[in-house]
Amino acid sequence: MKAKVHVMLKNGVLDPQGEAVRHALGTLGFDGVEGVRQGKVIELDLADGTTEATVAEMCEKLLANTVIESYSIEMV
Amino acid sequence: MKAAVLTFPGSNCDRDLAEGFRQAGASVEMVWHKETALPSGLDIIGIPGGFSFGDYLRCGAIAARSPICNAVVEFANKGGHVLGICNGFQVLCETGLLPGVLMRNAALKFVCRQQKLTVATSLSPYTSKYRKGSEIVIPIAHHDGNYSASGDVVTQLESEDRIAFRYAGNPNGSVADIAGVLSENRRVLGMMPHPERAVSKAHGNTGGAAMFTSLLEQMQTA
Numbered sequence: 001m002k003a004k005v006h007v008m009l010k011n012g013v014l015d016p017q018g019e020a021v022r023h024a025l026g027t028l029g030f031d032g033v034e035g036v037r038q039g040k041v042i043e044l045d046l047a048d049g050t051t052e053a054t055v056a057e058m059c060e061k062l063l064a065n066t067v068i069e070s071y072s073i074e075m076v
Numbered sequence: 077m078k079a080a081v082l083t084f085p086g087s088n089c090d091r092d093l094a095e096g097f098r099q100a101g102a103s104v105e106m107v108w109h110k111e112t113a114l115p116s117g118l119d120i121i122g123i124p125g126g127f128s129f130g131d132y133l134r135c136g137a138i139a140a141r142s143p144i145c146n147a148v149v150e151f152a153n154k155g156g157h158v159l160g161i162c163n164g165f166q167v168l169c170e171t172g173l174l175p176g177v178l179m180r181n182a183a184l185k186f187v188c189r190q191q192k193l194t195v196a197t198s199l200s201p202y203t204s205k206y207r208k209g210s211e212i213v214i215p216i217a218h219h220d221g222n223y224s225a226s227g228d229v230v231t232q233l234e235s236e237d238r239i240a241f242r243y244a245g246n247p248n249g250s251v252a253d254i255a256g257v258l259s260e261n262r263r264v265l266g267m268m269p270h271p272e273r274a275v276s277k278a279h280g281n282t283g284g285a286a287m288f289t290s291l292l293e294q295m296q297t298a
Contacts, residue, residue, distance in 0.1 A: 013224070016184050016249075062141055065134055065170065067177045068224060 001046050003055045004074040007064045008039035077102040077295040081122040082148070082164075084109045084139045089125035089272065093161065096272035097122065100288035102295075109142040119295045120157040121148055123164030125217075125270060135178060135220045136166030145171055157201060157291070158264045162218055165256070165266030174257055174266045175233070176225030181218070182249025188217040190281065191269055192244035193255055197237050200262045201294035205286040211244060212283040214269035221268040223250035223257075233257055240265055 009015050015037050022036040042063055044055065055073050064071040079097040083090045083106055094104040097120075105115045109128075114121065129138035139145065145167070152158050152173050160168040168174045181187060190213050195206040206212065225233070230252050233239050240256040248268075256267030271284025 013179075014182075014249075016180055016182055016222075020184055062133070062137065065137065065177055067169075067175075068179065 001048055001050065002076045003044045003046055003050075003052070004076060005042040005044065005055065005059060005063055006039060006072045006074070007042065007059075007069050008037060008071075009068055010070050013068045077119045077292050078115070078117055079104045079120045079122055080107045080115055080118050081105075081124060082107050082109060082144055083124070084126070084128035084142065086128045086130055087124050087126035087163070089162065089270065092270075092272045093122045093124045096275050096284070096288050099275055099285070100292045102288075102292065107144060109139065109144050112143045112147060114144070114147045114151060118151070118156065120159060120291065121151060123148070123158065123160040123167050124272075125162030125164060128163055128167065131220070134170070136163060136168075136170040139163075139167045140170035149173060152259070152264050155261065155263060159202065159291075160264075160266040161270055161272065162221075162268055165268055166220065168264065168266040173264050174259060175229045176223055176257070178220050178268070179222040179224050179249075180220050181222050181247075186217075186219040187221070187247045189215070189247070191216040191247055191255075193241045193269060194244050196239045196242050197258075199237060200240060200258055200265065200290075202258075202265045202287050202290055203240055204294065205290040212286075213274070213281055214241075214271055214283050215273045215281070216247060216269045218248070218268055221248040221250065223248075223254045223268070225251060230254075236260070238262070241267055241269065 018036040018038040025033045059071040079102045081094045198208045238258040242253040271287045274281040274284035
């Protein structure tokens with residue numbers, strides 16, 4: 001089984017990298033991009049029976065820094 | 077004074093930091109990240125600059141979960157002194173020993189230069205030999221030095237006089253120009269600038285030497 005963890009900066013935390021990407025899109029002529037937020041996707045290959053709660057614990061302890069980042073888990 | 081300096085894969089200021097301690101008269105033991113225990117009789121742990129574990133995941137994140145860091149957290153929780161410089165500051169934030177987090181520099185560029193700092197407090201074992209409000213010059217070299225913390229945390233740091241250094245001319249977007257912060261008991265200091273690169277005439281700048289002599293004095297009188 002697999003889990004996909006999405007890690008994003010929390011709302012309100014300035015994302016200078018996303019801002020640079022937005023600017024570059026504008027330079028390429030893509031008008032109307034009002035905001036870009038850049039995050040991470042982490043794919044985990046898990047032993048059968050691993051629970052979402054365990055993955056959440058992994059997020060809390062390592063995968064996300066919850067001071068600035070939020071995470072969501074997709075069990076697939 | 078007995079100091080330990082940690083080395084992670086990717087640390088590159090560990091020997092400079094050891095030299096900074098030695099110049100102030102300390103004996104120094106280097107400690108590899110896979111160790112689970114610290115040498116006995118330690119006065120202080122130094123967490124050096126560099127790019128531990130290639131800054132994978134987040135700067136300092138993997139190092140903060142390495143075996144030796146459990147011992148570091150335990151040491152600090154018992155009232156031990158810990159000095160984290162640059163990547164060491166990032167590691168301390170990731171362990172939770174210091175509040176906040178270090179994000180990518182606001183201008184997205186690596187900054188490497190001599191940086192003016194203001195000494196924001198002399199009430200700490202690290203800054204007692206500086207005068208509060210004095211301006212010193214210490215080198216900086218980082219890509220992720222943009223200190224970020226919630227408004228409440230910054231207010232608390234300010235009201236508890238826990239900001240050790242502020243940038244004079246903010247190089248990286250840090251909130252409230254914060255360059256270094258102290259723990260609640262004032263024994264853990266994290267800072268982005270590199271005092272160990274400014275301790276001898278050969279460095280062309282001795283602005284960082286007073287930090288190590290402050291520590292020595294503190295350890296002798298303690």
